[in-house]
Amino acid sequence: MLRSTDRIQTTHAGSLPRTRELIEANRAREEGAAPAGFTDLLRDQVRALVARQLELGLTVVGDGEYGKSMSSPIDYGAWWSYSFQRTAGLELDENQAWATEKVLSSPGDVRLTGFLHRRDRQRFAEAYADPDSGIMLGKPKAFPAVTGPIRYTGQDAIAQDVANLAAALEATGAPEGFITSVSPGSASRITNRYYDTDEELLYAWADVLREEYRAVIDAGLLLQIDDPCIAENYDQIEPAPSVEDYVAFTRLRVDALNHALRGLPEDRIRFHLCWGSWHGPHTTDIEMKDIVSTMLRVNAGAYTFEAGNVRHEHEWRVWDEVELPEGKIIAPGVVSHATNVVEHPELVADRIERFASRVGRENVIASTDCGLGGRIHPQIAYAKLEALAQGAQIATRRLWR
Incomplete structure (x- = not known):
């Protein structure tokens, strides 16, 4: 994993804007009419995207989550819902939109409600309506329910993702x-039957997703675990629990x-935490200091x-009290998906x-708050990435002078 040994390295949180051509191809696939040459299209688009990231000044690049189907310009769930196409034991439930209300067994009888039942949404009901x-939410999607033993079926899909990015890096x-790749906690937020x-x-x-994790790392790539549930679940528990x-x-x-990550090299793993990327008030978010x-505790580098x-910029002060473990890196978001204003x-x-x-400067990589794809206009998204890289250059001059 690259470290900021002589300059501030730069990266992003994963999702980047899809091209119109890719969105239309994904829409056709979802409607059952996969366009001819889709595999070549996806490979070429990933290569072009990696080249663009380098041109903007990023040093640790991603595939933009292009292999995770997005069939509309606004889509807040592709980072998660892709896993349903790669998992057996699920059946589509037309009555489900996001995660509907369910009772979980730990601790006690904690009630985790769905996206449409957030306390933030209740507090600002008029604005959300x-x-x-x-408050951009996109169209609710039908989500599956767990109806049998689950197992991973995405071997071909992850192999294609890995091959596309590896080829782009080489080129x-x-x-x-x-x-x-989604975390077990976030993937499990669907109805369990x-x-x-x-x-x-x-x-x-955890056992299902471990197969995907290993495929990424075995290919020599970095694995990023997307796990907003660690922070985001707090807003979906009614009434608000104690910390x-x-x-x-x-x-x-x-x-x-950690069970899914057992034995995998920490220095090849990134962990992404966020409070949900929809453009709402977020007044009921749990504070960073509390989590x-x-x-x-996650076994990541x-x-x-x-x-x-x-809502969270002020929380850099947390690191006045919290000691970063030896050898670890933080990649804080320094540009946000939540505003059209370019930093x-x-x-x-x-x-x-x-x-x-x-x-320590060597332990910081500049990143984005969350994925920019599906959240803001592509022209603005790439302007933010350029500002990120330019800001890292300024910080490098200051920190290494």
């Missing part, structure tokens, strides 16, 4: 690349993830998290320096 409010000379307990379901998902109960509830999800220790949006490079540099002064 207004289609002109700017462009990019020094390092990563592929994202088969497993007896929440723990049994989580560990079943202690929530941490206990979340610890099981971390344990299941940072839980995040650091680097941790990425939101640090650029207005000034000087602001980006300031954000980078705040973290560098607390955990």
